[in-house]
Amino acid sequence: MSSAARRDDAPGPDSAVSRYAEMQRAYYEHAARNNPESWVVGHYDYHERVPYETNLLFLHGDVRRPIFQDFRGRAAFDIACGEGRMVRRMRNFFQKVDGADISQVMIDLAEDRTPGSDFWVTDGISAGAAPSGFYDFAFCTISLQHICVFETRDLILKDICRILKPDGKITLQYGFSRNYPALPITPVQEVSPGVATQIFKIDQQHARWFDNKTDAQATNGGCDVVVGPGDLEALAGYFGQYFETVDFWFHDVSIGRGGLGQPRILPPVHPNSHMTDDCHVTHLMFIHGTGKKI
Numbered sequence: 001m002s003s004a005a006r007r008d009d010a011p012g013p014d015s016a017v018s019r020y021a022e023m024q025r026a027y028y029e030h031a032a033r034n035n036p037e038s039w040v041v042g043h044y045d046y047h048e049r050v051p052y053e054t055n056l057l058f059l060h061g062d063v064r065r066p067i068f069q070d071f072r073g074r075a076a077f078d079i080a081c082g083e084g085r086m087v088r089r090m091r092n093f094f095q096k097v098d099g100a101d102i103s104q105v106m107i108d109l110a111e112d113r114t115p116g117s118d119f120w121v122t123d124g125i126s127a128g129a130a131p132s133g134f135y136d137f138a139f140c141t142i143s144l145q146h147i148c149v150f151e152t153r154d155l156i157l158k159d160i161c162r163i164l165k166p167d168g169k170i171t172l173q174y175g176f177s178r179n180y181p182a183l184p185i186t187p188v189q190e191v192s193p194g195v196a197t198q199i200f201k202i203d204q205q206h207a208r209w210f211d212n213k214t215d216a217q218a219t220n221g222g223c224d225v226v227v228g229p230g231d232l233e234a235l236a237g238y239f240g241q242y243f244e245t246v247d248f249w250f251h252d253v254s255i256g257r258g259g260l261g262q263p264r265i266l267p268p269v270h271p272n273s274h275m276t277d278d279c280h281v282t283h284l285m286f287i288h289g290t291g292k293k294i
């Protein structure tokens with residue numbers, strides 16, 4: 001399915017938010033067309049090894065604490081689903097998994113590769129024409145983290161609430177750095193035996209949670225939203241407007257990058273060590289909400 005729903009309260013086509021969405025759409029469509037395999041934009045093999053299911057579906061990633069006692073018979077929704085990678089993976093748990101994405105190219109691929117699921121193209125600020133009050137669960141991996149505009153993410157979250165059942169739940173993944181808003185601008189450098197330096201600077205490239213960088217000319221790592229330890233209280237307050245209970249947990253991808261007296265020990269593609277050692281993200285952050293308020 002490829003119709004985008006336009007809400008009454010949606011910003012107009014000339015708004016800064018809509019222009020940002022058009023930049024994103026052009027970026028991802030170009031990337032998808034120019035990637036011979038047209039898989040996920042980014043490091044497909046790496047993300048295939050990250051245990052997203054454990055972190056999306058189990059409180060604190062603890063397999064003793066599933067977010068539902070029974071997943072079968074339930075419906076889940078993947079916001080910004082790309083070519084359907086996580087839709088297919090999550091169908092191992094749920095009865096039905098659907099998705100939406102800003103890119104028509106991605107949705108065409110998702111439909112080809114994932115028969116039996118429904119997909120919608122969105123305007124970049126919604127869940128598209130997905131049905132209201134239908135889903136038990138909505139999730140996101142490696143997509144919302146690339147949206148540096150708070151207003152856009154907020155509109156998407158409101159629309160996710162629309163498509164959830166009254167007792168629906170969410171788990172959304174974001175990028176977290178234990179140092180943010182400081183970002184390393186040099187690798188760890190051993191200056192003498194047992195002594196190392198690393199230079200950090202306050203980030204100007206990416207976005208804080210409430211920033212609206214609608215004039216960003218890059219996405220997918222070029223200008224992301226990054227969460228740091230000092231942001232967690234504000235995030236709990238923000239998500240608390242939409243959900244009675246808000247929980248966070250973190251998957252460490254900073255291990256094995258080497259450092260003072262420590263060689264890089266993990267293989268390049270390993271779920272606990274990000275693909276690139278200079279990645280600013282030290283953790284994948286999972287935000288879980290239950291008890292929808294709107």
Ligand SMILES: C[S@@+](CC[C@H](N)C(=O)[O-])C[C@H]1O[C@@H](n2cnc3c(N)ncnc32)[C@H](O)[C@@H]1O
Pocket residue numbers: 021024028040041042079080081082083084085086100101102103106122123124125126140141142143147152220
């Ligand atoms: C890095 S890919 C990840 C795809 C998928 N979530 C996965 O894990 O394989 C990012 C996806 O987000 C989509 N996207 C970016 N901005 C979006 C927006 N505002 N609304 C919906 N989809 C968006 C892109 O088209 C792209 O398919």
